[in-house]
Amino acid sequence: xxxxxxxxxxxxxxxxxxxxxxxxxxxxxxxxxxxxxxxxxxxxxxxxxxxxxxxxxxxxxxxxxxxxxxxxxxxxxxxxxxxxxxxxxxxxxxxxxxxxxxxxxxxxxxxxxxxxxxxxxxxxxxxxxxxxxxxxxxxxxxxxxxxxxxxxxxxxxxxxxxxxxxxxxxxxxxxxxxxxxxxxxxxxxxxxxxxxxxxxxxxxxxxxxxxxxxxxxxxxxxxxxxxxxxxxxxxxxxxxxxxxx
Amino acid sequence: xxxxxxxxxxxxxxxxxxxxxxxxxxxxxxxxxxxxxxxxxxxxxxxxxxxxxxxxxxxxxxxxxxxxxxxxxxxxxxxxxxxxxxxxxxxxxxxxxxxxxxxxxxxxxxxxxxxxxxxxxxxxxxxxxxxxxxxxxxxxxxxxxxxxxxxxxxxxxxxxxxxxxxxxxxxxxxxxxxxxxxxxxxxxxxxxx
Numbered sequence: 135x136x137x138x139x140x141x142x143x144x145x146x147x148x149x150x151x152x153x154x155x156x157x158x159x160x161x162x163x164x165x166x167x168x169x170x171x172x173x174x175x176x177x178x179x180x181x182x183x184x185x186x187x188x189x190x191x192x193x194x195x196x197x198x199x200x201x202x203x204x205x206x207x208x209x210x211x212x213x214x215x216x217x218x219x220x221x222x223x224x225x226x227x228x229x230x231x232x233x234x235x236x237x238x239x240x241x242x243x244x245x246x247x248x249x250x251x252x253x254x255x256x257x258x259x260x261x262x263x264x265x266x267x268x269x270x271x272x273x274x275x276x277x278x279x280x281x282x283x284x285x286x287x288x289x290x291x292x293x294x295x296x297x298x299x300x301x302x303x304x305x306x307x308x309x310x311x312x313x314x315x316x317x318x319x320x321x322x323x324x325x326x327x328x329x330x331x332x333x334x335x336x337x338x339x340x341x342x343x344x345x346x347x348x349x350x351x352x353x354x355x356x357x358x359x360x361x362x363x364x365x366x367x368x369x370x371x372x373x374x375x376x377x378x379x
Numbered sequence: 380x381x382x383x384x385x386x387x388x389x390x391x392x393x394x395x396x397x398x399x400x401x402x403x404x405x406x407x408x409x410x411x412x413x414x415x416x417x418x419x420x421x422x423x424x425x426x427x428x429x430x431x432x433x434x435x436x437x438x439x440x441x442x443x444x445x446x447x448x449x450x451x452x453x454x455x456x457x458x459x460x461x462x463x464x465x466x467x468x469x470x471x472x473x474x475x476x477x478x479x480x481x482x483x484x485x486x487x488x489x490x491x492x493x494x495x496x497x498x499x500x501x502x503x504x505x506x507x508x509x510x511x512x513x514x515x516x517x518x519x520x521x522x523x524x525x526x527x528x529x530x531x532x533x534x535x536x537x538x539x540x541x542x543x544x545x546x547x548x549x550x551x552x553x554x555x556x557x558x559x560x561x562x563x564x565x566x567x568x569x570x571x572x
Binding site: 184 | 522557
């Protein structure tokens with residue numbers, strides 16, 4: 135093969151222009167002609183070098199694209215002195231506020247809110263007055279305390295029931311009729327089997343009213359030992375008394 | 380901005396036009412950088428490694444799609460992830476880590492020879508130095524002829540030559556000069572034997 139033709143063949147090979155037949159002839163030359171094989175090797179290195187050079191340029195472009203597309207927060211700007219000072223002050227203020235708020239004594243109303251649970255109407259009497267209890271239950275569960283209060287008072291006027299009176303006291307509390315609630319709980323307190331509940335809600339009523347001393351007195355009476363108190367309630371009362379100190 | 384589809388990205392990467400290639404790369408960054416970052420971080424490497432792996436994966440992809448008869452046989456996401464997975468595995472192996480990588484996406488087999496295109500040998504460094512000694516026009520005509528594989532008509536237009544004979548002569552002269560430079564370099568010839 136003429137040297138000029140050989141060069142053209144090699145160039146066409148690296149430009150992927152050879153037909154299948156030409157490619158077969160090319161492979162044959164490569165295996166049998168050492169000078170041809172060496173010329174191909176040199177041309178391969180030149181082609182590779184041109185590719186590597188382009189690859190380097192491509193990578194430079196990628197670096198620019200990376201900078202624009204990936205917004206990495208620079209460490210320096212994040213942690214410069216001003217930012218650190220501001221962050222430190224914010225953290226100190228946050229921690230101080232946390233410690234301050236956690237060391238602040240709870241208000242009586244906050245203690246009330248943390249401990250108050252409505253007495254259940256199911257603990258009220260059952261039997262012949264069940265039918266009369268149904269609308270009370272509905273009103274009570276739907277937080278319609280004015281209606282519940284009226285219905286309970288009507289029923290109690292016919293026949294007193296301590297458990298139902300306890301629910302009445304709760305309805306007064308919910309309606310912010312705290313004095314009425316206190317009166318009813320003081321009445322129930324006379325009933326031995328309900329003295330525990332009565333004193334508990336009496337103490338809570340005084341908390342809601344904001345009268346710490348009266349609340350403290352009722353809770354202290356509860357722990358005096360003359361009334362049976364469940365361990366769970368005893369623990370709660372002790373906690374409240376600590377909070378009231 | 381609406382992301383490019385797999386087909387658009389491949390077409391743009393094959394175009395040989397820098398503006399289109401860059402658009403494709405930006406889209407790849409926007410769609411898949413987070414995935415590769417997760418892969419790298421899950422396997423205990425850092426953000427700098429993510430940047431290297433992702434850029435090397437784009438270079439491998441760029442070299443792949445330029446091959447004649449390239450066909451996308453999977454989702455582009457899977458191909459890019461598989462390239463990155465292999466690159467990270469190789470990188471961690473050089474640091475003595477031989478255990479399997481924790482995968483976060485399916486992989487497909489990758490021809491390892493594509494990954495070799497990232498490595499520069501002494502011979503390549505030598506030839507890059509020789510290429511630098513050529514004038515800018517010569518480097519350009521060789522790039523258009525061999526790398527972009529443009530037709531003589533397009534190369535003629537790129538230079539504004541009056542005829543394709545002038546362009547052919549330009550290309551032949553430059554290519555022969557480069558061959559002569561290469562073959563006159565003793566270090567290169569010594570390695571060739």
